[in-house]
Amino acid sequence: MKIEARLLVGVALFFLVTGVGYWFWSYEQSGTVMLIGAVLLGLVPGSYYLWWSQRMTPRPEDRDDGTLAEGAGVIGAFPSSSIWPFVMGMGLFSCALATVFGTWLLAPGFAAVFAAAIGYTVESRRGGTI
Amino acid sequence: MTLLQHRPPAGASDHPEHAEHHDEPTFVVKWLTSTDHKVIGINYMITAMVMFYLSGFMALLMRVQLSSPSGIGMSLQTYNELFTMHGSLMLYLFAGPFAFGGLANYIVPMQVGAPDMAFPRLNAFSYWLYLTGSITMLLGFLTSTGAAAFGWVAYAPLSTSAYSPGPGADLWIISLFLTGFSAVFTGVNLVATIFYLRAPGMTMWRLPIFTWNMLVTALLILIAFPVLTAAMVFLWTDRHLGTHIYSVAGGGVPVLYQNLFWFFGHPEVYILALPYFGVATEIIPVFSRKPVFGYKGLVFATIAIAALSTGVWAHHMFTTGTVLLPFFSLLSLLIAVPTGVKFFNWIGTMWRGQISFKTPMLFCVGFLLAFLMGGLTGVMLASPPIDFATHDTYFVVAHFHQVLFGTTVFAGFAGLYFWYPKMFGRMLHDGLGKAHFWTMFVGFWLTYLPQYVLGLHGMPRRVATYPAGLGWASLNVASTVGAFIIGLSFLIMLVNLWVSWRNPVPAGDNPWDGHGLEWFASSPPVHHNFEKLPPIRSERPTWDYNHPDARTIAHGHGTADYELVGAGARGASGAGDGTTDA
Numbered sequence: 001m002k003i004e005a006r007l008l009v010g011v012a013l014f015f016l017v018t019g020v021g022y023w024f025w026s027y028e029q030s031g032t033v034m035l036i037g038a039v040l041l042g043l044v045p046g047s048y049y050l051w052w053s054q055r056m057t058p059r060p061e062d063r064d065d066g067t068l069a070e071g072a073g074v075i076g077a078f079p080s081s082s083i084w085p086f087v088m089g090m091g092l093f094s095c096a097l098a099t100v101f102g103t104w105l106l107a108p109g110f111a112a113v114f115a116a117a118i119g120y121t122v123e124s125r126r127g128g129t130i
Numbered sequence: 131m132t133l134l135q136h137r138p139p140a141g142a143s144d145h146p147e148h149a150e151h152h153d154e155p156t157f158v159v160k161w162l163t164s165t166d167h168k169v170i171g172i173n174y175m176i177t178a179m180v181m182f183y184l185s186g187f188m189a190l191l192m193r194v195q196l197s198s199p200s201g202i203g204m205s206l207q208t209y210n211e212l213f214t215m216h217g218s219l220m221l222y223l224f225a226g227p228f229a230f231g232g233l234a235n236y237i238v239p240m241q242v243g244a245p246d247m248a249f250p251r252l253n254a255f256s257y258w259l260y261l262t263g264s265i266t267m268l269l270g271f272l273t274s275t276g277a278a279a280f281g282w283v284a285y286a287p288l289s290t291s292a293y294s295p296g297p298g299a300d301l302w303i304i305s306l307f308l309t310g311f312s313a314v315f316t317g318v319n320l321v322a323t324i325f326y327l328r329a330p331g332m333t334m335w336r337l338p339i340f341t342w343n344m345l346v347t348a349l350l351i352l353i354a355f356p357v358l359t360a361a362m363v364f365l366w367t368d369r370h371l372g373t374h375i376y377s378v379a380g381g382g383v384p385v386l387y388q389n390l391f392w393f394f395g396h397p398e399v400y401i402l403a404l405p406y407f408g409v410a411t412e413i414i415p416v417f418s419r420k421p422v423f424g425y426k427g428l429v430f431a432t433i434a435i436a437a438l439s440t441g442v443w444a445h446h447m448f449t450t451g452t453v454l455l456p457f458f459s460l461l462s463l464l465i466a467v468p469t470g471v472k473f474f475n476w477i478g479t480m481w482r483g484q485i486s487f488k489t490p491m492l493f494c495v496g497f498l499l500a501f502l503m504g505g506l507t508g509v510m511l512a513s514p515p516i517d518f519a520t521h522d523t524y525f526v527v528a529h530f531h532q533v534l535f536g537t538t539v540f541a542g543f544a545g546l547y548f549w550y551p552k553m554f555g556r557m558l559h560d561g562l563g564k565a566h567f568w569t570m571f572v573g574f575w576l577t578y579l580p581q582y583v584l585g586l587h588g589m590p591r592r593v594a595t596y597p598a599g600l601g602w603a604s605l606n607v608a609s610t611v612g613a614f615i616i617g618l619s620f621l622i623m624l625v626n627l628w629v630s631w632r633n634p635v636p637a638g639d640n641p642w643d644g645h646g647l648e649w650f651a652s653s654p655p656v657h658h659n660f661e662k663l664p665p666i667r668s669e670r671p672t673w674d675y676n677h678p679d680a681r682t683i684a685h686g687h688g689t690a691d692y693e694l695v696g697a698g699a700r701g702a703s704g705a706g707d708g709t710t711d712a
Contacts (some may be wrong), residue, residue, distance in 0.1 A: 003334040007349075007433075011221075011437070018440075022457060024452075026457065031443070034390075034393045036438075041353055059330075060330030061328035061332050061333065063330075063333070068329065068331070068663055071330035076621040077246075079251060080165065081160075081465060083162065086456075088255055093262035096262070097367075099300065099304055100297045117443075130261055
């Protein structure tokens with residue numbers, strides 16, 4: 001986990017240096033704000049990973065000598081099929097088209113999105129280990 | 131080394147009532163409900179290929195119009211729509227989704243030894259957003275006022291409601307919402323998969339380079355796409371809610387749009403390029419019969435390219451006069467350094483290898499040449515004096531077509547030829563593949579080299595007609611002929627797909643003697659990918675398993691025996707020092 005953490009913190013450090021340099025060279029606002037956003041993108045997950053990677057025992061996939069037997073067991077739940085992503089996609093499609101072809105399309109759109117949200121949740125509860 | 135270790139398939143939990151049932155749904159139901167990363171990946175690739183052929187057809191129509199100074203009578207509005215949709219389809223709906231939606235979706239979980247992507251249903255949801263976004267964009271052609279016609283960059287104020295009224299432009303904007311979210315979700319999914327679902331022993335320094343590149347690409351997506359979405363939200367509110375974010379009349383700043391757009395737009399170029407660099411880095415070692423040369427150098431070069439690419443957005447805006455020329459010129463020129471490292475490593479991988487020029491390798495060599503030409507003209511354009519002279523001419527058109535065609539098409543189809551046997555369990559015909567390559571290669575140079583000359587002669591881009599008597603016509607004819615040769619080459623590819631579908635030649639699990647874990651699975655892989663995994667002690671576990679007698683260097687293994695045998699082993703020696711990183 002340490003390399004993952006360093007990668008993300010490295011993203012933050014690079015954009016911090018670039019952002020500071022850019023601001024004091026150009027005093028241009030929009031670019032600086034976007035660079036600050038990129039700093040946060042690396043810093044927020046990266047600092048958490050860094051903090052956590054100091055405390056955890058390295059996972060089998062972090063160690064050069066990790067064996068497959070160490071990774072045995074449940075990795076997670078991977079549902080093999082689900083209709084709800086499709087329903088939610090169609091709902092959002094309908095909502096998006098509503099902005100062009102008329103607000104009435106929001107009705108089926110929201111109906112599908114809510115149905116999919118409920119469907120997702122019920123499916124996850126039934127499926128167990130997510 | 132030869133002992134296969136069992137790893138129970140995921141989902142085989144203690145609770146039998148949760149055990150999955152494998153009564154696979156068939157065609158339409160499967161397409162609608164599958165959350166298997168392999169099915170979704172193939173869905174992505176098929177959709178992206180449809181977009182590619184549509185967009186290529188639009189390109190041919192434009193080339194026909196440009197083959198004579200006065201054209202064939204196409205209306206200016208039609209021409210504007212064509213170049214807008216050609217660019218939008220290629221960049222937003224083909225090149226990116228083909229790589230991070232299609233190839234990465236299929237290959238990355240297999241290369242890290244995972245049963246699926248981290249969030250399978252989110253993955254399916256991404257695909258539906260991508261498909262509906264694509265349909266939304268194309269719906270513009272069915273409206274009475276036509277599709278969007280403001281170029282794929284949609285600069286304000288041209289894209290505001292005063293200059294681009296009608297639903298076509300709105301559909302274009304909305305479609306970028308949908309596909310943008312699709313890309314962000316896929317990015318999150320890829321990062322989570324690579325961070326959390328690696329098989330034991332698959333450390334970060336043993337990830338195949340393709341997976342590394344996809345990880346960096348995913349981070350770039352997360353940096354860049356939200357900015358595009360923000361730019362589109364502002365554009366939409368300007369068009370419909372009466373805000374004046376981009377309009378001078380209301381106190382807004384039009385150049386803000388360009389800043390936002392290119393803060394997305396330039397990383398986007400590398401979101402398109404890095405995955406295909408990864409494809410080339412997978413293929414070249416396999417067909418050179420060597421491990422990849424300079425593993426860590428390639429990883430750091432990828433990271434450096436990605437980092438620099440987010441600091442160069444305004445080199446597209448040199449001529450606006452509102453940007454800091456030296457800063458952006460410097461960073462743009464710097465990108466040539468890590469890119470040069472990559473070239474060095476690719477050539478170093480081939481150096482003294484036993485190269486076999488199968489179709490995928492041939493496409494990779496074509497990629498190297500094409501991208502080299504596009505990259506070198508890019509270095510020229512990074513210099514503001516040259517950019518001022520050639521901005522918005524065909525020189526720029528030829529430059530970015532060589533870069534993007536070189537990466538997304540040459541390397542992209544190399545990847546298709548390379549992994550097609552894994553995906554479908556059958557080979558593509560090698561002779562037809564080579565015919566595809568050589569026609570495309572000839573067509574590619576014939577199309578774009580004249581455009582460089584046209585640009586230097588001052589022909590502006592995005593014009594449907596041009597004055598006769600300037601000597602531009604013959605060069606344009608050459609370019610049009612080249613474009614049709616490229617079109618022909620893709621008909622050959624369709625024939626190839628048809629042949630492999632009608633007369634399947636079984637591929638076997640590992641037709642190329644491949645390196646990554648994906649070649650350890652069956653072809654096509656079973657549900658949840660792996661019944662068994664080999665021990666993972668280097669970045670090419672399958673090759674190690676298949677060649678137990680070869681002495682290889684355990685990659686990133688601190689106590690490894692560094693005895694080197696043969697030219698092939700020499701390549702990895704510089705990178706085996708990952709002693710402390712775990």
